[in-house]
Each structure stands twice: as C-alpha cells, then as structure tokens.
Amino acid sequence: MKTAEIAQRYLDYFEKNGHTIVPSASLVTDDPALLFTVAGMVPFIPYLSGDVPAPYPRAADNQKCIRTNDIEEVGKTPRHGTFFQMLGNWSFGDYFKEGAIRYAWELLTTSEEEGGLGFDPKDLWVTVYEEDDEAHDLWLRLTDLPEERIQRLGKDTNYWSTGLPGPAGPCSEIFFDRGPAYGIDGGPATDDDRYVEIWNLVFMQYEITDVRSKYDFTIVGELPNKNIDTGMGLERIAFLKQGVDNMYETDQVRPVLDAAVALSGKAYGADHDDDVRFRVVADHVRSSLMLLSDGVTPANEGRGYILRRLMRRVIRSMRLLGVDGPTFATLFAASRDAMKDAYPIVGADYDRLVTYALAEEATFLRTLAAGSENLDASIAAAKDAGGTTIGGAEAFLLHDTYGFPIDLTMEIVEEAGLTVDRDAFDTLMHEQRARAKADARSRKRQLADTSVYRDFRAKGETVFTGYTDWETESTVLGLLVDGAPAQRAVQGQIAEVILAETSLYAESGGQVADKGVIVGPGYELEVLDVQRPVPGLVSHTVEVTSGEVGVGQPATSVVDAVNRRAAQQAHSATHLVHAALRDTLGKSATQAGSLNRAGYMRFDFSWGQTLSEATKTEIEEIANNAVRDNLQVTTRVLPLDEAKAAGAMALFGEKYGDTVRMVDIGGPWSRELCGGTHVGSSAEIGLINLVGESSVGASTRRVEALVGLDAFRELAAERAIVSQLSTSLKTPKDQLASRVADLAASLKAAEKRIAQFEAKALESRLPELAGSAQATGAFRLVAQSLGVAASADDVRTLALQVRERVGAGAVIALGAVVGGRPVVIVATDDAARAAGAKAGVLAKNAAAVLGGGGGGRDDVAQGGGTDPDALPHALAAVTRALEIPGA
CATH class of the missing domain: 3.10.310.40 (Diaminopimelate Epimerase; Chain A, domain 1)
Structure with missing residues (x-):
C-alpha cells in the first residue's frame, strides 16, 4: 500500500465519520516558541487551548512536520526521521475517549477491501497512563484486546503536555508487534524496537500551571471543553504496510537512497555504517526539499540554520561514502519525483528550490576545502612537534568556524596516523549545547502566556476598519497590565488594550504596525505597538498619556495619517519592485521576505548572483514607470483557489485561509495576496529610489529603497554633495566621475612611489x-x-x-x-x-x-x-x- 493511499484512506474514513478535512499547515509555524511545526497538533493549539473558538467540532488532517531533536538517531532506528507526516483526528469539545478509541480501532482493524488499514488485532498492543482506569476499561469493552496486551505506563511515556502552562492530559498509545525476529517479548513496556508505536491518542482534559518540568506540574482543574488530539505516523504505517524494515525504504524515501547507492558505487545492506549514511542522505534530502518548498532558505541562524545543517549532513555522509563531488542535482531530483504527487509544489517550483540546494552544496564544498587546509596544517604541526594527537579545541574550532564535521575530522586525522582528543571536543560541544539550551529556555520563559487572551477572543474577532476608515469608534473589551487582566490603567502605565473594532493596522505581511492614539472620555493613549497575539484578535500596546482608561469605556482609535500614508507608499512600492524584479530577472525571482515602514522598503528575493548596475537601473526604471503611469490599485476578497487561478502570488511567511484579499496594481501586472494597506493609485507612491543591493544568503538577495519624500530627500542630499564636489574640484558635474578617477589614479601612483622610497630606505x-x-x-x-x-x-x-x-x-x-x-x-x-x-x-x-x-x-x-x-x-x-x- 503506497504512502499516499494510506493517507487518503485515513482522511476518507474520518470524513465519512463527520470530520472536516483540514489541509496541512506550513512547516513554518506562527508559534513564537517553535521554529517549525514539530507535531500534528501545532496548528490546532489555539483551538485546543481554548484561546480561539474552533471553527469545527471535529477535524482530520495529514500534517507535514519537521523535528530535529533526535537527529543523531536518524538512520540508526527504523522510525526516526526529521521530516514526517502526522495523520490526526481532532475533537474540540465533541467526542472524547470512547469516540477516539472506537475510531482508531475500527480504522486499524477493518480490512483493506472495506477501506480500512487491515491490521490483524493479534499484532496490536496498547498502553495507557497508569492512573487512567477509564481508558483501560474502554479498551477492554470496545475491542477484543486481551488484558495482557494493555499495559499501564507512567507520566514519562503516557502523559502529554507542552512543557508550558496550558492544556494537558493522559494518553493511550497503540503499538504494532513486528514479531520475535525483531526483538524480545514483553510488549511496549520493554522499550524494544520490536514494538513500533503507530498511533497516540491524547485525552486533553486538564489545565496545568506552575510547570517545573514536562512531567512535574500542578493541575488547576479540568478544561471547559475536553479535547481529543491524536497522531498516527504515516511513515511508520507505510513501512509496516509495505513490508520493509524501516521508513527509509518506503516509496517516498527509498528512491533517494537508491540514487545515493548509485552515486557511491557501494551496496546497500553490505555494511552497517554505510547503511546508516545512506538512510541519513535519504531522510535529510527529503526534509531539505520540503523545507525549501515552504519558503525556508539556508542561513546561519534560526530555521535557515536547521536547513543548512541537514544539507551539510548529506554532503558529509556522501563524502564518507566515498563521493567528494557534487551530488545534490541527482539526489534532489530523486526526492522531487518521489514527493511531487503528494505535494505538487515540489514539482511545479523545483527549478527555484534546487537553485538554493545547489548553491548551498557549492558553498559547503568550498568550506570543506578551506577546513581541510587548516586541518592539514594542524596535522603537520602535531607531527613536527612529535605529537600523536590533535587537540579537542582545534577540532572544535574546525566544527564551529568552518562547519567541519567531527567524524570527517577524525577520519582524516586517523588516515594521517594521529588521533583526536574526542573527550575534550565533546566537552566543548556539551558546553555550547548547554548554552544554547539555556538561551532557548530563557526565550521560552519570556513568551507571553496566550491563555490571557482567551476570554477576549471568545467575544469574537477584532474588526479591522482601517482599509477605509482611519478613525473608528469602539469599546474597550479588555485591558492587560504587566501581562495580567486589569479593570483600568492610569496615567504613566503601559498596558495592552483590546477593542471590539480598530482602525489601527497590526504588524503583519512585512508591514509594520500603525502609529496613532486611542482616545475616550477623560483619557488619551499613545499607541506603541499593534499585534495579533492569537489569530483574530488585535492587541494595542499603549502608554496612558493622560487620564484613566477602564474596561467597558468608549474608545476611538485614530491613525497617524502621515505615518500611515508613508507606510502605504512603501508597501505598494514593494509590490511594484517585486513585479519589476520578475519582469527583469524572470519568474524564479520570488519573494523571500520583506519589510515596509514609512519611507522605506526592503525586499528579499531568490537569486544567486549580484545584480549589475545596469540591472538595478532597469528595475528602478520599471518600478518608477509604473508610478508615472498612475496604475489603479484595487482589492478583492475571494476564495483562495479562485485567487490562485487568477495568478495571484502568495507572499513568503503569510498564512492564508479559505478566503483571501487580492491586491492588483495595474490589473494582472502586479497581483498578490496581501492583507496590508495600500495607496489608491500608483502615482501616490511618488518616487522609488533603490539605495542598496546585497546578499543575505547563498541564493537570496536583498534590495532596499527609499520611497516618497524620503526618496526625494536622499536624492536632494546626493545632489548637494555633487554640487559641493563640482565647486571644490572646479569641474563640471558631468565630468566629475572622470576627474575623481584621475585623482584616485594619481593618489595610487604617489602611494606606490612613497612605498618604493620607503623600501629603498629600508634596503639602505x-x-x-x-x-x-x-x-x-x-x-x-x-x-x-x-x-x-x-x-x-x-x-x-x-x-x-x-x-x-x-x-x-x-x-x-x-x-x-x-x-x-x-x-x-x-x-x-x-x-x-x-x-x-x-x-x-x-x-x-x-x-x-x-x-x-x-x-x-x-x-x-x-x-x-x-x-x-x-x-x-x-x-x-x-x-x-x-x-x-x-x-
């Protein structure tokens, strides 16, 4: 049974049982505590926690996930992968334990001919939380599982929480017994690879606080609505149903492994260490391709660093398999062909995606060459000194500065007849990881507990009126002072204000938040920031500049018109520059990020080389011609599929619902999905002045521009400098360039003569x-x-x-x-x-x-x-x- 067929059977089953089928969210999550969607439940957190009302009582999905905390286990076990697909069914206050158990057992044990997955009940085991008698008894009553195949385990395996205050609850896991050929008897409690966990049913029924560790916390009470969160690993089901030994040999992964085998000339199954490397290559290439398809590009920090690490582990593994040259063209093509049916974007957008991969490979191969030179010098120095060991600090420097893998360092050193002080290296690595974890914990602690917005969000979505109205009367629905709900805020305090309606734009889509004020009877608030802490809710961070504001009072939000107008100019200018880039460079020059604020725009796009002066001038001219032509800017709200069919571009980093806002400038010339604010016609932008172009990654460039009055002021300042130089050098403006070049040449010649005199003086x-x-x-x-x-x-x-x-x-x-x-x-x-x-x-x-x-x-x-x-x-x-x- 193919992987895609398993996923479709799952979705069909739950759709037949009244679940809304939800498409996979991006691997890039909005959750500030996470870099990626690390589990199937991540997109549903606002609904599970109750912060946002669920739009459906029950749902099912196949969610793309990336998880790298077990990266060292990839290839060594049958089930560890960095990219995986999690099948899930969800209940938001609808059915609970009985329904979740009934659905899981029925789908697993119904025959393939009847649309099920066809597992033999005798091969299945179940674990429950040791204190969850209800789940234990339901398994006995609803299934034909014998008592001895239902095992009670502790919190470390059968109790779920995020490690943060919020929802939690016991869980029940379903395991498949692969048989005595794969390990010892005794069920999942043995923690043996013989028993493969295939489905986890989380019974989310409690709210916890005072979280001291993932398994040490205080239960506040039961959630208002008990939820069901389940996850079934698609790759695990696939390798069991396809009769192979591990996930790396399934139909969506094995083609990459086979391509690596062909490139290396080695046989799969002949050597354990080589087999692990083949599996690492297969897993990491697929993960890299899927990350690229969701807009992640290689970088030195954050998500980009994880992608870079995956790619470099592929290169390292191929090198250890005896392949020193480029391999990504072959490996990524194999992954594309294996994944494009399930995820069409990897086929449709492949040329752009592989450009990033090939550039990263070329960069790291050069890095390896540079690291090898340094390592060769260290080996020579050690031998000259009569030593037999390369210090751990030197090996760590190669790893930390050059990205030189430790096992590659050890291989080269051992070939030279020396050893590496691995203990010292491991100590330094441990210290670095400890610092990184402490930093991550610190950032995690600093994150706001979004549960404080739950009651506000339950009153409905904040209505944004700012597309048409820059001043809107409303009511104060809520106040937060020092992160806690409050009834009032007084002069001098910083507070968060929740309004029923607002004309103030919340930061999103690259456009910064509006400036402005909120006024009411006897008070005035200066708006410092506007954000969406949870989907659908706008929060205004304010300073109370006069009076006292309270919950329930009338409030009028007033946009700073000058700042908004300039921000709109910049945002519309970004769309024009994007269109000009694609017109000049081609359709592969797609957006990779942007920032728009009053008078300034920054636009990142996929491109692998420096733009020439002529190209930059052409882009600037195309954009300003669009300003001159006074193109109409129109917006429409329509279904996402209809907008995409019309050619609208989705912007990097944005999340879209079923209904979207499409912005046209000059009709289809610039057509993008965008929630930002814009000018009414392109002539209102005034002027676009490209002031910078630079690299922000192996295959990403950045252009920066000043817009409107800021662009004029920059040109006026340059004009004043040119005038001053013309006067000082007594040279007409049109001859300044050649005059300055002559002066530079004269200065260089003089410096050369001085150097010659100094050299002669030394020689004397x-x-x-x-x-x-x-x-x-x-x-x-x-x-x-x-x-x-x-x-x-x-x-x-x-x-x-x-x-x-x-x-x-x-x-x-x-x-x-x-x-x-x-x-x-x-x-x-x-x-x-x-x-x-x-x-x-x-x-x-x-x-x-x-x-x-x-x-x-x-x-x-x-x-x-x-x-x-x-x-x-x-x-x-x-x-x-x-x-x-x-x-």
Whole structure:
C-alpha cells in the first residue's frame, strides 16, 4: 500500500465519520516558541487551548512536520526521521475517549477491501497512563484486546503536555508487534524496537500551571471543553504496510537512497555504517526539499540554520561514502519525483528550490576545502612537534568556524596516523549545547502566556476598519497590565488594550504596525505597538498619556495619517519592485521576505548572483514607470483557489485561509495576496529610489529603497554633495566621475612611489643590520626594530637579505610598525635550524609579547599583535628563546 493511499484512506474514513478535512499547515509555524511545526497538533493549539473558538467540532488532517531533536538517531532506528507526516483526528469539545478509541480501532482493524488499514488485532498492543482506569476499561469493552496486551505506563511515556502552562492530559498509545525476529517479548513496556508505536491518542482534559518540568506540574482543574488530539505516523504505517524494515525504504524515501547507492558505487545492506549514511542522505534530502518548498532558505541562524545543517549532513555522509563531488542535482531530483504527487509544489517550483540546494552544496564544498587546509596544517604541526594527537579545541574550532564535521575530522586525522582528543571536543560541544539550551529556555520563559487572551477572543474577532476608515469608534473589551487582566490603567502605565473594532493596522505581511492614539472620555493613549497575539484578535500596546482608561469605556482609535500614508507608499512600492524584479530577472525571482515602514522598503528575493548596475537601473526604471503611469490599485476578497487561478502570488511567511484579499496594481501586472494597506493609485507612491543591493544568503538577495519624500530627500542630499564636489574640484558635474578617477589614479601612483622610497630606505640599512650580528651560542643573531615600515613584505624581504649577509647560524628578527600594528619577521638559515632555531616557534614567542599570534615555516615566519610599544620586549623574547636548548 503506497504512502499516499494510506493517507487518503485515513482522511476518507474520518470524513465519512463527520470530520472536516483540514489541509496541512506550513512547516513554518506562527508559534513564537517553535521554529517549525514539530507535531500534528501545532496548528490546532489555539483551538485546543481554548484561546480561539474552533471553527469545527471535529477535524482530520495529514500534517507535514519537521523535528530535529533526535537527529543523531536518524538512520540508526527504523522510525526516526526529521521530516514526517502526522495523520490526526481532532475533537474540540465533541467526542472524547470512547469516540477516539472506537475510531482508531475500527480504522486499524477493518480490512483493506472495506477501506480500512487491515491490521490483524493479534499484532496490536496498547498502553495507557497508569492512573487512567477509564481508558483501560474502554479498551477492554470496545475491542477484543486481551488484558495482557494493555499495559499501564507512567507520566514519562503516557502523559502529554507542552512543557508550558496550558492544556494537558493522559494518553493511550497503540503499538504494532513486528514479531520475535525483531526483538524480545514483553510488549511496549520493554522499550524494544520490536514494538513500533503507530498511533497516540491524547485525552486533553486538564489545565496545568506552575510547570517545573514536562512531567512535574500542578493541575488547576479540568478544561471547559475536553479535547481529543491524536497522531498516527504515516511513515511508520507505510513501512509496516509495505513490508520493509524501516521508513527509509518506503516509496517516498527509498528512491533517494537508491540514487545515493548509485552515486557511491557501494551496496546497500553490505555494511552497517554505510547503511546508516545512506538512510541519513535519504531522510535529510527529503526534509531539505520540503523545507525549501515552504519558503525556508539556508542561513546561519534560526530555521535557515536547521536547513543548512541537514544539507551539510548529506554532503558529509556522501563524502564518507566515498563521493567528494557534487551530488545534490541527482539526489534532489530523486526526492522531487518521489514527493511531487503528494505535494505538487515540489514539482511545479523545483527549478527555484534546487537553485538554493545547489548553491548551498557549492558553498559547503568550498568550506570543506578551506577546513581541510587548516586541518592539514594542524596535522603537520602535531607531527613536527612529535605529537600523536590533535587537540579537542582545534577540532572544535574546525566544527564551529568552518562547519567541519567531527567524524570527517577524525577520519582524516586517523588516515594521517594521529588521533583526536574526542573527550575534550565533546566537552566543548556539551558546553555550547548547554548554552544554547539555556538561551532557548530563557526565550521560552519570556513568551507571553496566550491563555490571557482567551476570554477576549471568545467575544469574537477584532474588526479591522482601517482599509477605509482611519478613525473608528469602539469599546474597550479588555485591558492587560504587566501581562495580567486589569479593570483600568492610569496615567504613566503601559498596558495592552483590546477593542471590539480598530482602525489601527497590526504588524503583519512585512508591514509594520500603525502609529496613532486611542482616545475616550477623560483619557488619551499613545499607541506603541499593534499585534495579533492569537489569530483574530488585535492587541494595542499603549502608554496612558493622560487620564484613566477602564474596561467597558468608549474608545476611538485614530491613525497617524502621515505615518500611515508613508507606510502605504512603501508597501505598494514593494509590490511594484517585486513585479519589476520578475519582469527583469524572470519568474524564479520570488519573494523571500520583506519589510515596509514609512519611507522605506526592503525586499528579499531568490537569486544567486549580484545584480549589475545596469540591472538595478532597469528595475528602478520599471518600478518608477509604473508610478508615472498612475496604475489603479484595487482589492478583492475571494476564495483562495479562485485567487490562485487568477495568478495571484502568495507572499513568503503569510498564512492564508479559505478566503483571501487580492491586491492588483495595474490589473494582472502586479497581483498578490496581501492583507496590508495600500495607496489608491500608483502615482501616490511618488518616487522609488533603490539605495542598496546585497546578499543575505547563498541564493537570496536583498534590495532596499527609499520611497516618497524620503526618496526625494536622499536624492536632494546626493545632489548637494555633487554640487559641493563640482565647486571644490572646479569641474563640471558631468565630468566629475572622470576627474575623481584621475585623482584616485594619481593618489595610487604617489602611494606606490612613497612605498618604493620607503623600501629603498629600508634596503639602505642592510649593511648596518648585517654588521650588528652578535654571537649567541651557536647562532649569529640580529634583533632590531626598524621603526615604521610600509608593509610586512618589505620587512620580510630585508630579513631574508640580512640572513644571506650574516652567514652560517643566522637568526634574524626584525620588528616594525605597519599600519599602526607591530610586526616581527623571523628568518633562520640551515645551520641555525640544525642547531634548533625554528622561525615559527620564535615568531610565536614574539607575538605572545605583542598580544597577538604568529607562526609559519621553520625558515621564515611572522608574528604580530596590538601593542607597538612592546616591540623591544618581543625582540628580547626571541633572544631569550635562543638561550633555551631546543628553541
């Protein structure tokens, strides 16, 4: 049974049983506590917690998920994957334990011919929370499970909570017994891979607070509505129904594994370690493709870092499988073909998605080359020093700075006949992870408890009137002071105000929140921020500037007209620039993020190379031509499918319901789904001035522009500078560029002549320096400070010349100040090195005194630092080192 068929059978069953079928949400979640949708319940959290009324009493879905907390287990067990699909059925105050158990058992054990999944009841086991007698008895009454296949387990396995205050409850898990060939007898309590968990039924019935750990908390009481949250792992069901040993061999994953086998020339099933690598490749390529399809791009932080890590683990695994060159073109194509039927976007948008993947692969392959050079240097240094070990700190530096995997470091080091201090490396990694976890916990603690908005949201959605009205009369529905509900707020306090209607725009879609005031009888509030803490509810963060505001009072929201008008100009300008980019670069230049505020817009888009000046000028001209043409801006509210059929573009990071708002500028020329505010016609934008273009990732560029009056002021300032330069240089404006170029060339020539004079001045000191050589043991030492020098290369050249003049046993240490920083060059000849004087070691001694670092070859080396006044002491350190045997 194919994976897609299993999912369809599931959805068909629950639709037949009165459930609304809900499409999968994005892998990128709105939840500020999470980077990704890590579980099937994430999109339903507002309904499960009661913060937002559920739009349906019962639902079912197939939700895309990404989870990387068990990433090290991928490939080692039959069930761990970073991307997975979670089938779920949900009840929001409708049916409870009996219904959830009845539905699960019926679907699992009904024959395939009758539309079920066809599991034999004798292969199924169930666990329940040890204190949940009700669930235990229901399993006995509703199914033919014998008592011995219903096991009671503790909170660590059979009690669900998020680890935060809110809903919680016991759960019941269903397991499939793979048989004695896969492990020991004894049921799920053995925690053996023989028993595969396939479905978890969460009975969400309690509200908890004072959460001390995931399993240590205080139960406040029962939830107003008891909910059902279930999750059945689609990949787990697939590998069981397809008769394979693990999820990596199912129809949606195995093609990538086979492609990796073909690229490597190795056999799958021949070697355990290689098999793990093949599975890692198969899993991570699919996960990367699905993340890219939901708008995530490789980066050094946040979601982008997780994607980058997955991709780099693929490259590392392929390298360990013997493939050093590019592989993503083949691997990602295999994943596309396996997934496009279930997720058409990976086929339709593949050219754009693979561009990111190929750019990331090329970047990391270059990184590996750079890391290898550093590792080779460390290996050589260790061997020269007679050592057998590469320090853990060096291995950690390679990992942390270059992204060089530790197992690859160990492989290369072992090939060189050395070892890595793995214990020291693991200690440093543990410390780094502990810091990251502490930081994450700190951020998590800082998140507002959205349950405080539950009662406000229950009164209905906040009505936004600001598309047409910039001043709206309403009522204060609620107040929060210091995060807690309050009846009033007085002058000087910061508070959150909930209104029934508002004309103030809440930050979303790249457009920042409105500025403005809220006024009422005897009070005035300055609006500091406007946000949507839960879907459908607008909260205004305000400072009470006069009087006292209370719940139930009349309130009028007033938009700052000047700021809103400028923000609308910027937002509409963003749409024009997007259209101009696509007109100039092609349809693959799609949005990857934006920011619009009064007078300024920033737009990120998928593109892999710097824009030429001619291209930037063309984009700017196309956008300003659209302003000149005074194109009409129109908005329509219509079904999502109808908007997409009309060619409307969905914007990165936005979530859309069944009904959407479509914004047209000039008809289909610019047509996007957008909830932001806009000008009435393009001429109101005034002017768009592109002021910046830069890279924000391997395949993402950013353009920045000033809009309206801000754009004019920038051009006026540039005009004043040009006028001033024209006057100062006594050159017409149209000749300024060539005049400045001539001056720059003259300055460069003068600097070159000065450098030549300085080099000759240094060279003239050659006889004096050579004559100053003093016998120091077996060596003839010259240790002199030269004062200021033009470059370290000049000092190096002089040191080599002095070495030739001094003769056998020469050790030359010359110091100078170059660009305000101290430099020491050390050169030694064959006789000096035979006697133990190594330039690299001596340069390090000098650099330590200068407050910096140094090193190099045994014959010539360089050290530097930050303290020019320490140069005499650094040269003295070289002299002292020569007195030590073995220096």
